[in-house]
Amino acid sequence: AQSVSQHNHHVILSEAASLELGCNYSYGGTVNLFWYVQYPGQHLQLLLKYFSGDPLVKGIKGFEAEFIKSKFSFNLRKPSVQWSDTAEYFCAVSPSGGYNKLIFGAGTRLAVHP
Amino acid sequence: DARVTQTPRHKVTEMGQEVTMRCQPILGHNTVFWYRQTMMQGLELLAYFRNRAPLDDSGMPKDRFSAEMPDATLATLKIQPSEPRDSAVYFCASGISGGTYEQYFGPGTRLTVT
Numbered sequence: 001a002q003s004v005s006q007h008n009h010h011v012i013l014s015e016a017a018s019l020e021l022g023c024n025y026s027y028g029g030t031v032n033l034f035w036y037v038q039y040p041g042q043h044l045q046l047l048l049k050y051f052s053g054d055p056l057v058k059g060i061k062g063f064e065a066e067f068i069k070s071k072f073s074f075n076l077r078k079p080s081v082q083w084s085d086t087a088e089y090f091c092a093v094s095p096s097g098g099y100n101k102l103i104f105g106a107g108t109r110l111a112v113h114p
Numbered sequence: 115d116a117r118v119t120q121t122p123r124h125k126v127t128e129m130g131q132e133v134t135m136r137c138q139p140i141l142g143h144n145t146v147f148w149y150r151q152t153m154m155q156g157l158e159l160l161a162y163f164r165n166r167a168p169l170d171d172s173g174m175p176k177d178r179f180s181a182e183m184p185d186a187t188l189a190t191l192k193i194q195p196s197e198p199r200d201s202a203v204y205f206c207a208s209g210i211s212g213g214t215y216e217q218y219f220g221p222g223t224r225l226t227v228t
Contacts, residue, residue: 032215043205044219051215090157094215101170102147102217104157 002027004093006105013081013112021076021108023091030096033074035065038088038107047089050074061085086112116140118208118220126226132194135223138187139208146189147207147217148174148181157205163189164211196227 007022025031035047048059055067065076074091091105119138127133139146147162161171166183174181178197183189193200203224207217 034216036219043221044207046216046218049216101159101162103159106156 002093002095002103004091004103004105006089006091006108008108009106011108011110013110015083015112015114016080017112019076019078019081019085019110021089021091021110023074023076023105024072025074025091025093025103026072027093027095032094032096033065033067034092034094034102035059035063035074035076036090036092036104038090040087044090047076081110081112083112083114086110116218118206118218120204120206120220120223122223123221124224124226126228127196128228129197130195131227132192133196133200133225133227135191135204135206135225137189137191137206137208137220139189139206140218141187143208143210143218144186145209145211145217146183147209148189148191149205149207150202151205151222152202160191160204193225196225198227201225201227 003026005024033050036044037047038044047063048057050057050067058064063078065074067074088107088109090107092102094102121136145164148160150158150160160173161181162169163183180192203222205222206220209217
């Protein structure tokens with residue numbers, strides 16, 4: 001079965017620290033990859049997405065992610081986090097041709113301390 | 115700024131009562147998804163529609179849950195009878211099939227069944 005693994009369930013950082021959140025998926029075919037963010041009490045918002053082309057994808061708010069096909073990974077990074085980045089981050093996979101169905105990881109809660 | 119809307123935003127009900135949640139997808143979007151978010155299970159896909167036709171509802175307990183799209187501007191999710199274990203946040207999302215596969219999420223309905 002298709003699945004998405006996010007290795008870190010809780011991450012605590014100080015402002016200005018660098019961030020990397022891991023995401024691995026299990027699916028042998030072509031996939032579309034996403035990172036969504038959920039700020040406290042809010043709905044999910046798209047951070048970035050990958051469909052094809054350059055495996056290094058830049059998103060909003062200074063986030064980027066790198067697709068490494070050989071590792072089935074799509075890790076999220078940000079060089080310097082801010083307190084306002086405190087949120088839950090979800091990695092998601094959509095098999096191409098799968099009617100847009102998204103399979104989400106369990107999420108990573110990020111807390112950034114001033 | 116087009117958005118997915120959901121009503122009600124909060125619902126508290128007693129066990130055994132019927133609950134109906136409504137979603138208005140973004141105009142022009144032809145795919146609609148229902149997700150449930152709990153602390154224990156994370157984000158689970160309950161059902162999704164394309165051009166108002168149900169494509170997959172395997173994530174729903176069929177005996178008590180039902181999802182419909184009476185028209186292109188309204189999707190409903192019903193629980194009858196409701197149970198305490200149904201307490202969760204229910205998100206609706208919409209998108210365009212064959213497009214960028216991005217899903218736009220609504221603000222969610224927070225359901226509490228006592």
